[in-house]
Every structure is written in structure tokens, then in C-alpha cells.
Amino acid sequence: MENRLWVLDLASDTLEGRPAVAIWLKAEDGSTWLLKKRYTPSFYLVGDLEKAAKIVEAEGIRAERCTKKIRGSPVEALKLYVDLEDLDEYASKLLKRLEGVEAYEEDLRLTAKFLLETGLKPCSWASVEHSGFEEESGIRVITGGEIKALEHAPPPRLRVMAIDFVVFAEKGSPNPGRDPIRLISLCFDDGSEFQLEGEEREILKSLVSVVGEKDPDVIVGFGTNSTYWSYLSERAKKLGVKPVLGRLGAEPRTSIHGHVSIRGRLNIDLEDMAREIPELTVETLEEFVGYLGIEAKLDTVEEYELAERWRSDRDAVKRYSMQRAKAILKSFEAVRDFVFNLSELTSMPADFVLAASAGFRVENYLMTLAVKVGELIPKRAEITHVSYPGGLVKAPKRGLHESVAVLDFRSMYPSLMIKYNISFDTLSENGENVAPNGYRFKAEPEGFLPHALKTLLKERRKIQEKLKQVPEDSVEARVLDARQRAVKIIANAIYGYTGWVGARWYTREVAEATTAWGREVISSTIKKAEDLGMTVIYSDTDSVFLKNYEGRLEKLVEWIEKDLGLEAKLEKVFKRIIFTEAKKRYAGITTDGKLEIVGLEAVRGDWSAVAREAQRETVKTLLETGDPGKALAKAREYVRKLKRGEVELKKLIIWRQITRPLSEYSATQPHITVAKTLIKEGWKIQPGDKVGYIITKGSGPLYARVKPYFQASADEVDWSYYIEKQVVPACGRVLGAVGIKPDKISETGESTLMEFFG
DNA sequence: TTTAGGCATTCAGAATGAGTCTT
DNA sequence: AAGACTCATTCTGAATGCCT
Numbered sequence: 001m002e003n004r005l006w007v008l009d010l011a012s013d014t015l016e017g018r019p020a021v022a023i024w025l026k027a028e029d030g031s032t033w034l035l036k037k038r039y040t041p042s043f044y045l046v047g048d049l050e051k052a053a054k055i056v057e058a059e060g061i062r063a064e065r066c067t068k069k070i071r072g073s074p075v076e077a078l079k080l081y082v083d084l085e086d087l088d089e090y091a092s093k094l095l096k097r098l099e100g101v102e103a104y105e106e107d108l109r110l111t112a113k114f115l116l117e118t119g120l121k122p123c124s125w126a127s128v129e130h131s132g133f134e135e136e137s138g139i140r141v142i143t144g145g146e147i148k149a150l151e152h153a154p155p156p157r158l159r160v161m162a163i164d165f166v167v168f169a170e171k172g173s174p175n176p177g178r179d180p181i182r183l184i185s186l187c188f189d190d191g192s193e194f195q196l197e198g199e200e201r202e203i204l205k206s207l208v209s210v211v212g213e214k215d216p217d218v219i220v221g222f223g224t225n226s227t228y229w230s231y232l233s234e235r236a237k238k239l240g241v242k243p244v245l246g247r248l249g250a251e252p253r254t255s256i257h258g259h260v261s262i263r264g265r266l267n268i269d270l271e272d273m274a275r276e277i278p279e280l281t282v283e284t285l286e287e288f289v290g291y292l293g294i295e296a297k298l299d300t301v302e303e304y305e306l307a308e309r310w311r312s313d314r315d316a317v318k319r320y321s322m323q324r325a326k327a328i329l330k331s332f333e334a335v336r337d338f339v340f341n342l343s344e345l346t347s348m349p350a351d352f353v354l355a356a357s358a359g360f361r362v363e364n365y366l367m368t369l370a371v372k373v374g375e376l377i378p379k380r381a382e383i384t385h386v387s388y389p390g391g392l393v394k395a396p397k398r399g400l401h402e403s404v405a406v407l408d409f410r411s412m413y414p415s416l417m418i419k420y421n422i423s424f425d426t427l428s429e430n431g432e433n434v435a436p437n438g439y440r441f442k443a444e445p446e447g448f449l450p451h452a453l454k455t456l457l458k459e460r461r462k463i464q465e466k467l468k469q470v471p472e473d474s475v476e477a478r479v480l481d482a483r484q485r486a487v488k489i490i491a492n493a494i495y496g497y498t499g500w501v502g503a504r505w506y507t508r509e510v511a512e513a514t515t516a517w518g519r520e521v522i523s524s525t526i527k528k529a530e531d532l533g534m535t536v537i538y539s540d541t542d543s544v545f546l547k548n549y550e551g552r553l554e555k556l557v558e559w560i561e562k563d564l565g566l567e568a569k570l571e572k573v574f575k576r577i578i579f580t581e582a583k584k585r586y587a588g589i590t591t592d593g594k595l596e597i598v599g600l601e602a603v604r605g606d607w608s609a610v611a612r613e614a615q616r617e618t619v620k621t622l623l624e625t626g627d628p629g630k631a632l633a634k635a636r637e638y639v640r641k642l643k644r645g646e647v648e649l650k651k652l653i654i655w656r657q658i659t660r661p662l663s664e665y666s667a668t669q670p671h672i673t674v675a676k677t678l679i680k681e682g683w684k685i686q687p688g689d690k691v692g693y694i695i696t697k698g699s700g701p702l703y704a705r706v707k708p709y710f711q712a713s714a715d716e717v718d719w720s721y722y723i724e725k726q727v728v729p730a731c732g733r734v735l736g737a738v739g740i741k742p743d744k745i746s747e748t749g750e751s752t753l754m755e756f757f758g
Numbered sequence: 759t760t761t762a763g764g765c766a767t768t769c770a771g772a773a774t775g776a777g778t779c780t781t
Numbered sequence: 782a783a784g785a786c787t788c789a790t791t792c793t794g795a796a797t798g799c800c801t
Contacts, residue, residue, distance in 0.1 A: 256759080278799085359761050390763030391801060412801090413762095496761030503761080511762065541764085541801045584765055584800045599766080599799055606768090606797060656797070667770060667795045701770065725768085765800080774791070781784085 002129045005033055006156050007122050008217060009266055009349050012085060012110040015143070019085045021114050023147065024247070024264045025128065026217060028156045032247070032264070033140045035128055035147060041113045043087050043106035044068060044376055045078040045094075052098055056080055068104075069375045072425025072448065077104070077376070085110055104376040112364075115347045116371045118147070122349045123340040125150040137248060138215070139264070154479050155340055160189040161216035162329035164321045165228045168306035172682020176234035182310065183318065187325035188214055189333075195322060204232070204241045211245050218266045219245070220332040222285045222324070225269040225355060229260040259355040268339070270331055272354045275688075281605030282655060282690055289327050292334050296327035304710045337482035345486050358489075362497040363504055365490050369452050375425075378504050385501040388512040391541030392519040394526065396579035396586065399737055400626070401537055404588070405549040407556065408571040409521070412542035413495040414453045415566050416517045417510075423447025424498070424507040435513035436520045449494060449510070456491040460484050518542065521564060529556055538579060538586070543571070576623045580737045587619045587734070595620055601730040609651035611726035614638035618731045628738040632745065635731035640748045642723045645714060652722055653692040653709040660687050670695075670706040678708055695721045 005025035013022040015038050025033040045052050046068070056063050062081040067074055082090055091106035105113070120126060130145030166183035167174040180200040184207055187193050194210055196203045211219075221228060229252045236243040243251050247264025255261045274283040279291055289296050301309050301320045309317050343350040346364040353361060370377050409415070416422065420433040426447035431440030441447070446454075463484040470476040497503050499511030518541065525544055526536045532552045538545040546553065553570060560568045574596075577588030585599035595616075601607045602616040614635060622631035641647050656671035662679070665672050674693040675685045685691070694712040698705035705718065723746060732742030 258759085281798090355759090357759060357761080360759060362761070387763070393764060393801090408801095493761050496763090499762045500760080502759075515763075543801075582766055601767090604767095604798060606799095659797075665796085669769070669796070671797095702768095703770085729767090763801095765798105767798095768796090770793100770795085772791100772793080774789100776789085777787085779784105779786075781782100 001132060002127055003027060003033070004125060004150065005128050006125050007120065008158075009264065009351065010111050010114075010122065011261070011263065014085070018083050019110060021111055025126070026156050026158060030157060030159070031140060032138065032215070032217070033128070033133070033142065034248075034264070035130075035142045035145055037144060037147070039110065039114050040081045040083050041085075041087055041108075041110055042079050042081045042117075043091060044104040045080065046070065046075050046102050046104060046376070048098070048100040049076065049078045052078055052094070052101055055094070055097060067374070069373070069425075070104075070378075072375070072423075072445075075376075104378070107379055108377070111349075112347075112367075116367055118149075119368075119371075120147060120149050121344045121347050123155065123343040125153055139247060152344070154475055158217040159215065160218045160220060160329065160332060161211070161214065162187045162325045162332065163219060163221045163224065163228075164324040164328065165221075165231070166306070166310075166317060166321050167228075167231060168303070168310065169682065170307050172678075173684035174231070175682075175684075176231045177238075181232065181235055183321055185318075185321040185325040186210060187322065187329050188216065189329060193322065193325075195318060197318070200235065201239045201241055204236055204239065204243060208241070208244050215247075216265060218268060218332070219262060220268045220270060220328055222274075222288070222328050223269065223271045224267065225258055225260050225272060229267075230254065259352060261351070266349075266351045268332065268351050268354060270328060270335070273335060273339075276358070285324055285327060285331075289331055292331055294327065294330050294334060296323065296330055298323050298327060302710070337479045338485060341479070341483040342486040342489070345483075345490060358493050359497055359500050359502060362490055362493045366448075366452060366494075366497075366505065369448070369455070373448070373451070375448060380502060380504055381506065383501060383506070386508065388499070388508060388515070389519070390515050392522050392539070393541065393583045394536065394539040395583060396538035396545075396581070397535075398579055398581045400576060400578050400622070401547060401574075402576055403547070404537060404574040404577045405546045405553055406571045406574070407544050407546060407553065407568050409542040409560075410567040410569055411492065412518055412521065412566070413514050414457075414491055416514055416521070417495065418450045418453050418457075419565055420513070420517060421447045421450050422510055422513055422517075423449040424505050424510055426450075427507065427509050435516045437512060437516040439509045439513040439516075441513070448505075449498070453491055453494060456487050460487045460491070463487070521566065524564070525556070525560065525568075528559055532556055538583075540584065545574075545577070576626065578619065578622065578734065578737050580733050582733075585733075587623065589623045595623065600733065606654065606656050607730065608654050608722060608726050610638065610642065610647050610722060611730040613651070614727045615730040615734060619734045622734065622738065628735065628740055631738075632735060632740055635727070635735065635745045636748045638727050638731070639723050639746050642719050642727060643748065645717070645719055647722070649694065649709070649712060649714060649717070652694050652712075652717060654694070655690050655692045658685055658687055658689050658691060668701070668703050670703045673703040674706050674708055 005027055008024040008026050010021055010023045013020040019039055021037055021039045023035040064079045066077050066079050068077045084090055087106040091103040095103055126147050126149055128145055128147050130142045133140040133142045164185040167179055167181050169179045181203055184196040184203055196206045232243055245252055246262045250263035253261045260267055274280055274288040280287045286298055299320055301317050339350055343353045346353055346361045347368050348364050367377055421441050421443055426441040428442045431442040433441040433443055463480050467480045495514050498507050526539055529536050529546055532555055534549050534552050535547040536544055537547055557568050560566055573591045574588035575591055579586045587597040589595050597603050602612045618631050618635045621634045658675055670693055671691045675691050679685055692709040693706040694709050695718045696705050696707050696712055696716040697718045728742050728745050731745055
């Protein structure tokens, strides 16, 4: 029999005490399949192989001689098939008995090795050949059989469940040893909803039965990996309930590094995704939903007020929790194609790929390619990183400019890597391509990284071609667009990957040569632009900001194409743009009237909302009217409001991230003292958390007069701090560029509350 | 289980220096 | 007259979050 099935997830397993893989699959008709298949992993030995061959022969290990590559150079290798799940231990014992021999790929996990070797991809279609299945709890279990990858196609219909938990403590963070789960909201893609409340044991039992009955393929939540699954497990243990949420009676299991596995289902935590979106300053569900542009009503109940609201207005909490579940479901629908495509591209299971960082995604993709071209996969080396020069940034010309064109190189680093064949396997003392910093790369044969980049580029073009052929807004179009975004993300991260010490293929020379060529390209472009009669008012890494560009820009673009062999694109034109003396900070309005603020306080999450808003309004007025006086008036408005104390407390909160365990800080800082206060009050604060505080009146350093934002009241706010250290500097930066001194801003003809009341 | 380097900015705390008082 | 002390200013390093 043969079935066309979609690979949902996979795990390592055993059959008759020997290693096997368990592959969970979905059919178009919605049926769930499990393929259990024996799998013998393998690894390679390189070096003096004679003795090694004898030893393994004596041990009855299957071995084959083969030719592989290490950094592009051919090597003789011995491939050993060993029927153990953990090859690491076997390999290290073997190596102790040998000299001049190195092992490769013994450190890869069983499922990863299986995927790499068979070319099978998660979240893709496969054909499964088998002699029949046994039905077990509604799952069609095949033991043995063959599985082969098929052409790419949209996924089958999957059953999706969104989940939201309500847990809280009277004071501080909830503690699973003490505080029960109060409520669970569930929401399915078939429209059904469940809200489980009451006695905690019943809540958990209902959860298990609903999950069992509805049998979702995907469980999606927000904060589930980091918090809720382990919380649930601990509560369940305490109450003597088995949290059977996985298929075939499995409980959630913490797999490596913070990710939780739920057997037979995809456990997706959107918080993992939110964390890597740089546009989000606070990674809440609210922000995430807003970023995705999803219409979802959320009547937010904040964590610190949960306990109180649960008593006084329980319906509000219940409503919010269900709104969250619905928003989570909607968000997943919006990102699922992207997630599945990223999973397929990198060969990492979907729930895993979201939890993985950019470096590991790139690496996994490169590993799939390495197997194809016979390049052995090296291990991570423990080395100290030496940093190297990066992109070139030209100091801007200060002040207000009219009509400025921005020219961007398209994928500069990837293009340079392709153009000069920059790669770890082409790096050579006698290479023909000589980087400005002296590193040399062979022009031929094509290097591994350029090959990877070209493959991705080709793939992207293919997708874009296909995109033109399918109707806009169709399922195919959506899936294809998600796929081309996934491809782009991987391609753009390859340069950075080569300069990452944690990388298996870390090669500083590659990263260094790439940026060196990049600097050469941008400086010659600046020079050419000037020769053509344009004024370069600013430039950063791969972009130039040009004045007097009419009739000259085309010539520059042509020169870039012909002489540099690269592509550049007119990105946008600013009607007006303002630069302070600082690099990486400016604001402008484009020809289509869009206000763009870059790097300035207005777009920084560590400034109070009042300062951000004041600066945004000030710069907007300045750019729209071109009149510094009007802009100054705008800034003064905000100062006046603060002097009167007429600004909402919410707008005074300053958020900062905790980046490490508190004990590792050497400097005393406001957000650290606030974090310490909160911990004393029972809150759990971990690296990655953001702490919000407000500056209150008093004497001494700032850190001695900050309060957690939800504990500060209007009468204790240090309004003058917000004037002098927030609004005036932020607006002053902008106004300073047009010659207005910052002290003009606070001259509003009004005295402060402080002056009135002492 | 942190893709890279470049950059501005704030705050704490040390270093520096001027001015004043004490012995 | 030398040293002790205070207060303000300047400098440096830690820390964060942005840009490409």
C-alpha cells in the first residue's frame, strides 16, 4: 500500500531495543498516522583508517570506505553504522584506542541525522509504502515501511487548538507549589470554545478529556514553553492527575533547551516568535497581534491586577482569557505558512524551529546542503571570538535637508560572497580574489556558501515566478509568499553566521573579507556619486543618502551594475529629512507623506512614552511645516503638560530589559533596583524580562527613587525629571539640528508644581 | 542554544580641581 | 603653609537598544 502523507513531527524511538524513528503524519482526509521505523545512525572516521577498520570489523560494525570533503578538500573516510542511539559515547571510546583519527557527525541527534540522510523534510509531503497498519486509539500505526519525500505542496487541513491559562498569586508571580490554575480557555479552529474553571483537579481532567476528544494536531499558546507547560505539569503532579495531552497517552516533556514536546502534536508557542521580532519592544500578545495587523479585541487585564480583578470582576478576567485564546488562534493562522516553510527549508520540526535562534536555523539549512555535496559536518569548536571591522558609517551632514534620495544595495553581503566566491572552502593563500584586507579566495570551484546563497536565490526567484501565476489572496499565494520570506531570512543570516563563534562553520576570515569588500564598495560608491555631482549627506553600510540626484542617479545605478557587478535600488525619496550630528539617527517624510523616524528616542523602547510622543510630534511638525518655531511650540506644549502634572502615569513608564542574572551586574541601575524590589515582593524576574518603572521625587541617585510602575502614584512623580531628562533632551536633539538651544524648550512661562509646593 | 559590528545615550561612580576651612 | 574637607565638574565604564 502507498499513502501520501504530510510529516507533522518526529521523535526518536526504539524497536526491539534498537534505535528507531517515530514519524507522525497527517493525511489529506484528516487521519493521523504513525510510522515506526528502524534506523541505524552512522558517523565518519577520517585520518589513519587502517587500524580503525580492523577494530570495527572485529566488533562486527558495518563500515564502508567513502570519499568525503572537509572544507572542500577531498578526504578518505570510513562510514560506520552503529546501532546505538548515542553515537557520541561509542565514538569517544573508539577514538581512545586510535591515533591520528578524527570523528565526524557522531554528535548529531538521531532524528536530525535521519532527516539529513534521507532528505525527508518536516512539514512536507511524503509517500509512505507499507504492508498495512494497525489502528490504535484512532491512530494508524505502521511498523516498518518506506518513506520518500515528495514535491512541495500546501499542507493538509490541521486541527488547531489555542490555549490560554489564568494563574496568579495574591502578591507577586504565581508559584506552582502554591497557586492553583484558576482557568483555562480553549478555542478551536472549528469554532468551538471551552472555558474550564472551578475545582483545579476538574479543570485539568477536563483539559485532558477535551484534548483527547478534539484531538488537535497543533496546540498553540503564548508563553507555554517558558511558563505554562511546566506549571501545568507541576500542578498535575501535586493533584495526582496525569496531564495526558500527547497522543497515545503521552505527557508534555521538556526536550532540549526550553522547548516542550507534546507527542504527536505540534506544540507551538508564539512567544518564541514574538521574541525575535525586533519591532516589538514589549513582547506581549497585544503587541504581537498589533504587529501582525490582526483584528482582535483584547480588554487587557494586567498581571499585577489579576488577583484583585478575579475577586471583584471575574467576568472581565474570563472574557480577557477567551479573547487571548482567540487572538492566539488568529495569530497562528497568520503565521502558520511561514512557520511550516521555515521548518521545511531548515529541516527542523515546526515546533522546534520557532524555539531555535537564527544561527541554528542557518546551520541546519547548511547541514542539509552539506550532506548533498558530501561535505562533512564539523563540530563546534571552543574558541574565543576576536571582533573585526564591520560596515562603514559616514557622519551625516547636520540639519534639515530637502529632497533626498536613498539608494540601497540589494543584499550586499550575499552578493559579495557570491561575486568573490567567499567561503570557508575557497579561502586559500593563492586565491585570485583578494579582499581589501588581504584575505584571498579561489575563484573556482564554486564555494559552499556561495552555492548555498545561489540555491536560495534561485529558489526565491522560482517562488516569485510562481507567485505571478497564482491568484492574489489565494492560499497558494499566501504559502508562496511565506516561503520566499523564509528563504530570504536564511540567506541574509549567512554572513552573520560565519562570524558567530558558536557556528560549526565559523570562519572569521570569511566574515571579515565580506565586510572589507563591503566597505570598499560603499566608499567607491560615495566617491562616484560625488564625481557625478551629487552630495552624499549620509551613508550606512549599504545605503547612500543623495542630494542633487535628479538626472544623475540613473548613471550611478548603471555604474554600480556595470563596474561593481552589483545591484542597487532607489529605495525612497525624502521630501524633507533632518539629521542631528549623530550617526544612525534621523527622521524624514517621504514623497508619499510617510513619517519615518530612525534611531531617535521616539523609536526607542527605553524612553518614556511622553518623551517619545513629544519628539515624534515635534519632528513631525518640523518636517511638515519646515518651521522651527512651530516645532518648538509643539515641544513646549509637552513641557507645559508635565509642569501641570497633566500626563497619564502610563506615559511615564520607562521600560528596560533584564539581560542577565541580577547577581552579575556590577553597576547600580534603576531597573535593577526595581527588579530587586519586585523579587522581594514575590515576583519572579528572569533574564529577558522587562521591568517598568517611574521616577519619583526625592534626593540621591535615580536608582534610589524609582518605583515599579504599578506602585507609583501621581503625587509622588518627579515631574521635573520627565521634563529635564526626558522631553527636553528628546526634543532638544531634533530642535538642536535647526539651531534651537534646549533651554528654550523649558521656557514656557510657567513654573513647575515643584516650585509652587516646594 | 546569542547571526555580525557600529553607534548614541544615560547613569553611576571615580577622578580631578577649585575653593575654603582647620591646625 | 600644609593638609583636610566640600562641592562642582570631568572623565570612564557599564549597560541598553537601536541601525544596516
